[in-house]
Amino acid sequence: MTEEQVHSRIRDAVGSNDVMLFMKGSPSFPQCGFSAAVVQILDYLGVEYGSANVLEDDDLRQGIKSYSDWPTIPQLYVKGEFVGGCDIIREMFQSGELQSHLTSKGIKTAAPTS
Amino acid sequence: MAMDPSEIKALIKETFPDADVEIRDLAGDGEHFAAQVVSKAFEGLSRVQQHQMVYKALKGKMGGELHALALQTSVPTD
Numbered sequence: 001m002t003e004e005q006v007h008s009r010i011r012d013a014v015g016s017n018d019v020m021l022f023m024k025g026s027p028s029f030p031q032c033g034f035s036a037a038v039v040q041i042l043d044y045l046g047v048e049y050g051s052a053n054v055l056e057d058d059d060l061r062q063g064i065k066s067y068s069d070w071p072t073i074p075q076l077y078v079k080g081e082f083v084g085g086c087d088i089i090r091e092m093f094q095s096g097e098l099q100s101h102l103t104s105k106g107i108k109t110a111a112p113t114s
Numbered sequence: 115m116a117m118d119p120s121e122i123k124a125l126i127k128e129t130f131p132d133a134d135v136e137i138r139d140l141a142g143d144g145e146h147f148a149a150q151v152v153s154k155a156f157e158g159l160s161r162v163q164q165h166q167m168v169y170k171a172l173k174g175k176m177g178g179e180l181h182a183l184a185l186q187t188s189v190p191t192d
Binding site for chain 1: 161162165166169174176177178182184185186
């Protein structure tokens with residue numbers, strides 16, 4: 001698969017899922033601590049999200065890095081826009097910024113407001 | 115492949131001469147680091163853009179020999 005084909009698949013995935021997580025493993029069985037941390041945050045917030053396991057797809061594993069110009073996984077997208085990897089998501093969650101970002105994009109969260 | 119914290123610091127300093135850079139070796143194995151980078155160069159940029167600049171400074175090592183670098187970037191507050 002060419003890089004362009006992979007990028008077009010990624011565009012489809014982030015276009016059809018308001019919140020989309022590219023990760024190692026699956027939400028029920030993360031295979032990397034950084035991916036697990038982001039899953040935990042999304043689950044805590046009660047957000048519905050799509051996910052893709054890059055360990056099952058080497059084209060995707062490489063393609064997602066060039067798509068966002070970001071060297072690591074996990075990667076979280078909200079409404080098609082790359083929001084960050086584990087460090088940024090954690091920082092945004094702790095400051096409450098992630099919740100307000102999701103809300104501002106019209107995404108429902110079930111989290112208790114602090 | 116292990117990396118030396120001073121090597122990481124030097125690469126970051128090369129791109130951000132004004133930066134205050136602090137590197138911690140989290141597990142003592144030369145593979146899991148935390149970096150805090152404070153630089154005026156980040157002013158007005160999103161977190162994603164700030165981190166991208168640091169990753170560029172590391173010249174492709176991130177995601178390669180550097181498996182884990184917990185990154186925190188900020189602009190000097192004074």
